[in-house]
Amino acid sequence: MANREPTIKDVARKCGVSVATVSRVIHGLGAGYSDRTRDLVLKTADELGYRPNAIARGLVNKRTHTIGVLFPDVSGSFSSELLRGIEEEAHERGFSVIVCNTARDGERTAKYLRMLREKQVDGIVFASYFDPAAYDAELAAMRMPVVLVNTMPGAAALPYIKVDDRLAAREATDYLLRQGHRDIAMIAGTRNDPVAGQPRLAGYREALEAADVPYREELVAYGDFRLDGGRRAMERLLETAPPFTALFAASDEMAVGGINAARERGLAIPADLSVVGYDDLIYARMVHPPLTTIRQPLAEMGSRASDVLIARIQEEDRALEAGETIMPHRLIERGTVRPLRA
Amino acid sequence: MANREPTIKDVARKCGVSVATVSRVIHGLGAGYSDRTRDLVLKTADELGYRPNAIARGLVNKRTHTIGVLFPDVSGSFSSELLRGIEEEAHERGFSVIVCNTARDGERTAKYLRMLREKQVDGIVFASYFDPAAYDAELAAMRMPVVLVNTMPGAAALPYIKVDDRLAAREATDYLLRQGHRDIAMIAGTRNDPVAGQPRLAGYREALEAADVPYREELVAYGDFRLDGGRRAMERLLETAPPFTALFAASDEMAVGGINAARERGLAIPADLSVVGYDDLIYARMVHPPLTTIRQPLAEMGSRASDVLIARIQEEDRALEAGETIMPHRLIERGTVRPLRA
DNA sequence: TTCGAGAGAGTAAACGTTTAACCTAAGAGT
DNA sequence: ACTCTTAGGTTAAACGTTTACTCTCTCGAA
Structure with missing residues (x-):
């Protein structure tokens, strides 16, 4: 009695039928065996603890x-x-x-x-x-x-x-505009990223222009979607940009990095600076105050x-x-x- | 010319050798073929874009x-x-x-x-x-x-x-004691969890007793390691426990939940309440102020x-x-x- | 009675590898 | 000239399934 896993052959042998029959009942094909045989095979398979080998299966049906x-x-x-x-x-x-x-x-x-x-x-x-x-x-x-x-x-x-990144960014910016903000900075994503970077910047710009607020390049800093990138972008903004009352960040992580940097400069959130992020990752709810953000499902x-x-x-x-x-x-x-x- | 993936047989046929030979050169077994054959096989395999089928392999060597x-x-x-x-x-x-x-x-x-x-x-x-x-x-x-x-x-x-959860919890508590705290509350994990719950509580208690600070049951509340559990535990503590100046939470998430709840009651961190967490997940660095915590690698x-x-x-x-x-x-x-x- | 159909199977090939066992020719050693 | 060894292979079985074919009954219809 070898100590290996039982195979379909073991089941077949113990039942006194062929492997084909066992295979058929295991698959529940309605035909090709009597009820008596079915019960016997099922019972035996169970007793032996037989489990089909997916590797062997995969080999023949070319599906893993x-x-x-x-x-x-x-x-x-x-x-x-x-x-x-x-x-x-x-x-x-x-x-x-x-x-x-x-x-x-x-x-x-x-x-x-x-x-x-x-x-x-x-x-x-x-x-x-x-x-x-x-x-x-x-x-x-x-x-x-x-x-x-x-x-x-x-x-x-x-x-x-x-x-739709562009639309989402536009809505985020629109929201800030509706709350009365006019001087809105942005921490954008990686500069040449065509999937998450550019469209979000484009949406921001589009919202601004639709509201007759001129787009000002000095108000945007680029990050890399990560915490420290956001922090550094905010530091640059605080040093070189004209005053702003709101910030849209292209990721929650950058938003948090930005918030922390702003806080270190003595700014209170949201009293002195309003922020909306992007993603809605778990920590958006963990930071204090919790982050207003665009949720991606x-x-x-x-x-x-x-x-x-x-x-x-x-x-x-x-x-x-x-x-x-x-x-x-x-x-x-x-x-x-x-x-x-x- | 079928449009299927090339197999070892295709390579063998094209080279005019047997599959065994191809198998040997693919495996880089040093023996069983001439340099000439090796080069031919390798070149042909490459041209055909041959990749060994791990499923077939797995079937024979019983390793996936x-x-x-x-x-x-x-x-x-x-x-x-x-x-x-x-x-x-x-x-x-x-x-x-x-x-x-x-x-x-x-x-x-x-x-x-x-x-x-x-x-x-x-x-x-x-x-x-x-x-x-x-x-x-x-x-x-x-x-x-x-x-x-x-x-x-x-x-x-x-x-x-x-x-070593017990030791880690003890060190966290010791640290708080060394900073001069005596009234240390704890938000513990799930009450009967024998792996992350009980040992951390035991470590906390041990540290206290070693420092001759009596262990007081009223200072510990149970959570479930999650954010809201931490929040609720803190609320209970703030209502029913004797005053405390420090908190040890059995997870970062509960620490943050606790901090947020405390903050809503007007407490400043760390001015009014010192906190140490457990885990060192990414958000420990994202919250403000960043969380002092026990790091698990x-x-x-x-x-x-x-x-x-x-x-x-x-x-x-x-x-x-x-x-x-x-x-x-x-x-x-x-x-x-x-x-x-x- | 004979035939055909269907139920209930069994046989064997195939999937793509690996590998033990075997074969053959060419040298080397004597 | 003979045997032994070795390099360079080939053959075929095995891994555990699935499935197309085939076979053999039994039963009902003509």
Whole structure:
């Protein structure tokens, strides 16, 4: 009595039937066996503790029911919310997910992609990459379904899921304008980022101009979406920019960095400076006062990503529809904005 | 010309050699082929874009080079830091990781465990589960290496990786005592949690008693490690407890919740109340003032977990050594503690 | 009675690898 | 001239499934 996991053969032998029969009853195919045989097989499988080997299965049906997910940074509230959504939906549809942390490194990304191909994953979710064009070709060459979330494709026609960044930024700025602010600074994202950087700046500018408030370059500083970038951007703003009563930051992290820097200069939030952020990560609710911000429904975006990916994996049909999915954002009013008397 | 992925057979055919030969050169076995053949095979494989099929490989060598990781909550800074470490080390050693979000649900956990077994993962990391005894049996029944991180085994002898919670809590409390505080409240974790709850409370009590400060039950409130739990605990403390000048919270999240609640009652931090947290998650640096806290090296604990797991997977030898790994914690002084004049 | 159909199976190939066992020719040693 | 060894291979089984085919009954209809 070997001490290995029981296989379908063991079940078959013990039942005195062929493996084909066992396979059929395990699959619940309605035909090909009598009720008596079915019960016997099921009972025996249970007694033996038999579990089908997904690797062997995968080999024959060329489906692993596994997807790969690539993040530039797995830790980080942003990615983890996304991941939760992705995993949740995948699990519900019977898929498991392999996570990959590219650390924003091209070499690593390529290596992960190779590995995922070798492991025969059924599809890939590529999340929040800053330079969309960079992996287009490699992704397309994988010859398997891919969906982008929180980023956009370059040349290749890959489906993607995003929020309308420009519109969201415009609404954030509009909100500040409606509260009576006119001198509104912005901490923008990475200068040349075409997916999360430029559109948010464009939305800010658009709102201003629509309200006949001239856009002034001196009021915008660039960060990198991170805490310290926000802090430094605010310091620059405080030194060189004309006075302003409000700030729109292109990420919550930069908003918090900015707030902390302002606070160190003696400014009170929101008394002296109103702030709206972008993302609505958990810490937006943890800081004091809680941050007014634009909410991106990250978990939903993640589950949506799994949804469209799996749809593409399973039916070649609705393959090319729904290339673009725009998810709804929302302004969450909390404590960092003070209305200004006219 | 079929449009499928090229297999080892395609390479063999094109080279006019047998698949065995191709397999040997792909593996870089030094023997069994001439240099000429090697070069030819390598060149052909490259031209064809051949990549070995890990599924087929896994079937024959019964190793998938994949591990499974179970979290009670994948989002959450805590898990994601851990995950980063786990993934990083695993990747370095050639393993990929499947993430599972048990959502603290027994049913789901069991389902994941079954799935991981079917997918033939080589081992499992079980992270920060509150009730260690609950899955002992199931885990042991998996007949594959398992390591626990940030939790402890019940009866079964599973290896685990932790910080010394009692000692850490004692040091946090000692620190407050050294700063001159005598009336120190605590927001403890879940009341009956034997891994992160009880030991931290015990450490707090121990420090107090060692300093001849009587332990007073009225000064401790229980939370659930989460933000709102911390907030509510602080509210209870402020209403019913005798006056206190310092607080030790068993998690950063509860510390922040407590701070916010205190602030709403008009208390200034650290002027009126000193606070030390536990964990050192990212937002400890984001709140204002930044939180003084006990740092658990989460990423390192994660990579350590992968390390010992993979060691157990690869060599049956050092199998039973290193059952317990205690990682070093550290007190990080930031801005929430004010020394008290004697 | 004979035939056909369907139920209830079994056989064997296939999926893409790895690897033990075997084969053959060319030198080397005697 | 003979045997031994070794380099450079080939063959085929095995891993655990799925599934297209085939086979053999039994039963009902003509």
